[in-house]
Amino acid sequence: MINNTKTIIQLASEGKRLDNRGLLDYRQPIKIETSISKSAEGSAKVTIGDTVVLAGVKMSLEKPYSDSPNEGGIMVNAELIPLSSSEYEPGPPGIKAVELARVTDRGIRESHAIDFKKLCIEKGEKAWFVIIDIVPLNDAGNLFDAAGLAALAALKETRLRPIDEKTGAVDYKGTTDTPLPLLKETLSVTVGKVGNHLMVDPTVEEESSFSARLTVATDKTGTISALQKGGDEPMTIEEVGQIVDIALDKAKFLRSIMDECFKNKK
Amino acid sequence: MAYEKRLDGRKINETRPMEAKAGVIPNADGSAFFKIGATAAYAAVYGPKEMVPRFLQDPKEGQIRCHYNMLPFSGSGERIRPGNKRRSQEISMVLKAALKPVVDLTDFPNSVVDIHVEFPQTDAGSRCAAVCAASIALADAGIPMKDMISSIAVGQVDGTVVADLNYNEEAYDAIVSDIPVAMTNNSKQITLLQMDGEISKEDLMTSLEMAKEVCEEIYIVQKNALKDKYKLPEGFVAKKPKTNVEKSNDKVTEEKSKPETESSNEKSKEDKEKQ
Numbered sequence: 457m458i459n460n461t462k463t464i465i466q467l468a469s470e471g472k473r474l475d476n477r478g479l480l481d482y483r484q485p486i487k488i489e490t491s492i493s494k495s496a497e498g499s500a501k502v503t504i505g506d507t508v509v510l511a512g513v514k515m516s517l518e519k520p521y522s523d524s525p526n527e528g529g530i531m532v533n534a535e536l537i538p539l540s541s542s543e544y545e546p547g548p549p550g551i552k553a554v555e556l557a558r559v560t561d562r563g564i565r566e567s568h569a570i571d572f573k574k575l576c577i578e579k580g581e582k583a584w585f586v587i588i589d590i591v592p593l594n595d596a597g598n599l600f601d602a603a604g605l606a607a608l609a610a611l612k613e614t615r616l617r618p619i620d621e622k623t624g625a626v627d628y629k630g631t632t633d634t635p636l637p638l639l640k641e642t643l644s645v646t647v648g649k650v651g652n653h654l655m656v657d658p659t660v661e662e663e664s665s666f667s668a669r670l671t672v673a674t675d676k677t678g679t680i681s682a683l684q685k686g687g688d689e690p691m692t693i694e695e696v697g698q699i700v701d702i703a704l705d706k707a708k709f710l711r712s713i714m715d716e717c718f719k720n721k722k
Numbered sequence: 723m724a725y726e727k728r729l730d731g732r733k734i735n736e737t738r739p740m741e742a743k744a745g746v747i748p749n750a751d752g753s754a755f756f757k758i759g760a761t762a763a764y765a766a767v768y769g770p771k772e773m774v775p776r777f778l779q780d781p782k783e784g785q786i787r788c789h790y791n792m793l794p795f796s797g798s799g800e801r802i803r804p805g806n807k808r809r810s811q812e813i814s815m816v817l818k819a820a821l822k823p824v825v826d827l828t829d830f831p832n833s834v835v836d837i838h839v840e841f842p843q844t845d846a847g848s849r850c851a852a853v854c855a856a857s858i859a860l861a862d863a864g865i866p867m868k869d870m871i872s873s874i875a876v877g878q879v880d881g882t883v884v885a886d887l888n889y890n891e892e893a894y895d896a897i898v899s900d901i902p903v904a905m906t907n908n909s910k911q912i913t914l915l916q917m918d919g920e921i922s923k924e925d926l927m928t929s930l931e932m933a934k935e936v937c938e939e940i941y942i943v944q945k946n947a948l949k950d951k952y953k954l955p956e957g958f959v960a961k962k963p964k965t966n967v968e969k970s971n972d973k974v975t976e977e978k979s980k981p982e983t984e985s986s987n988e989k990s991k992e993d994k995e996k997q
Contacts, residue, residue: 493843494760496795506748510842512795535804538789539766539838541749546789548805587801589794591840593764594747628799 461665465651480702482657488717490613498614502606506596511606512589513614517626520583528575528583532561540592559684560603563642563673567681571637597659600671604644605710611636642681643710644673645703654698656706672703725880729890735932737886742947744862752863756855759888760845765855767863769835784827788818789838790852796841798889813849820853820904820914826866835865846889847875853904858944870944871913872937873904876929878921883928885936903933907941910934
């Protein structure tokens with residue numbers, strides 16, 4: 457792919473972008489659709505401009521880890537499927553997919569967004585484990601933010617399956633009204649550095665022009681729960697401060713879209 | 723007891739509700755979404771592009787590659803572990819065989835067309851949905867095709883021949899057979915045929931005839947999806963192309979003596995009327 461890195465840097469110094477957006481504007485439309493998969497316990501499809509990401513939640517009953525016998529758990533997996541971009545090839549997840557999964561995972565896990573103790577059914581024996589699978593349908597950049605939104609929307613929509621009393625196994629055909637014990641709603645915002653300028657919601661082309669990026673996961677109160685710096689170039693402490701400010705502001709914006717989506721649903 | 727009334731109340735030759743859309747994945751050269759009942763498929767076509775590694779290239783014609791995959795949360799039971807399984811490998815193979823007869827890549831030697839099909843949710847009949855979605859995506863990508871392919875599963879549930887079995891019918895506690903069929907639309911030839919279960923020759927023939935009829939309905943859904951993509955927006959009025967009528971009129975007033983301009987003026991007027 458041809459990259460107009462020089463043009464992107466020059467435009468950024470004038471506060472402009474290739475698609476006429478401001479440096480701190482998200483693409484439009486931003487859409488969150490839930491219940492896109494009836495097979496999943498919770499699912500969502502998030503659209504940011506041309507980027508489309510699906511997230512699906514499956515619940516399973518497992519033996520808790522020995523260091524936390526009275527807690528359930530979470531696992532996030534991302535697959536960059538070749539359907540979504542000509543850049544991806546079939547096969548086991550590469551480093552890009554692993555990073556996407558782990559950053560999304562930490563945002564949810566480390567903020568203690570889910571009350572894992574409430575997921576325990578029998579201490580040391582049986583607990584609910586939440587498995588979130590993230591797949592882009594069309595990768596047009598900024599998978600981090602789209603994946604964060606999709607994962608949160610899918611978690612909010614998740615309803616537990618009943619447990620068969622005789623066998624103790626999950627009855628995947630049944631449904632209940634029990635939602636996940638969600639304590640917080642964590643969202644991530646990725647800010648990239650182009651030349652000496654900061655930019656949100658990059659396209660694929662802009663992403664590859666980033667000298668550095670920082671993903672910031674925050675909750676409603678503004679508490680930061682996960683950070684991930686990427687890119688080859690360093691970042692100053694001042695820049696980190698600026699980025700966190702931008703991320704808090706943009707998280708508020710994304711949160712309002714999320715709230716709107718779930719308000720309409722009710 | 724014979725299977726007289728279908729579990730979900732459909733007529734014996736009635737499919738589950740269908741929905742199709744072309745051009746859903748902007749990155750792809752062609753793409754489609756096809757939904758039948760609770761089975762939903764996304765298909766994307768990338769290519770023709772150079773086949774690498776090069777020893778796989780065919781200098782006579784381009785090739786197609788298919789990749790069928792169920793997303794981890796798309797199963798009706800536990801989460802499906804990602805990765806290549808024998809089942810998806812085999813379905814990828816029959817999917818390729820189902821589409822190959824209509825795809826004409828003789829103009830694209832040494833190239834390959836990749837077809838990826840992914841499922842966010844499934845409820846039986848996924849390979850048929852894959853064929854339907856892939857066929858729309860190929861046409862959307864502008865790949866030369868001799869015909870469209872439509873596909874449906876037919877079969878026998880406790881002695882009754884039905885179309886488009888859902889999961890509950892496949893799992894019905896009696897003698898059941900499930901026959902996925904794919905057919906070309908114009909020539910009505912079979913490009914995919916599999917079957918498991920038990921069936922008599924008579925019922926097999928009835929099933930195939932039923933598949934032929936049902937494929938006709940699916941074809942209309944597929945065709946409409948493609949037409950919808952290229953439909954002009956509502957209230958769209960085509961701009962009249964600028965002809966040189968006005969210009970040549972000026973010329974006529976200026977150079978009345980020249981008969982050539984006159985004739986060209988008339989010609990362009992004729993053209994305009996035709997348009």
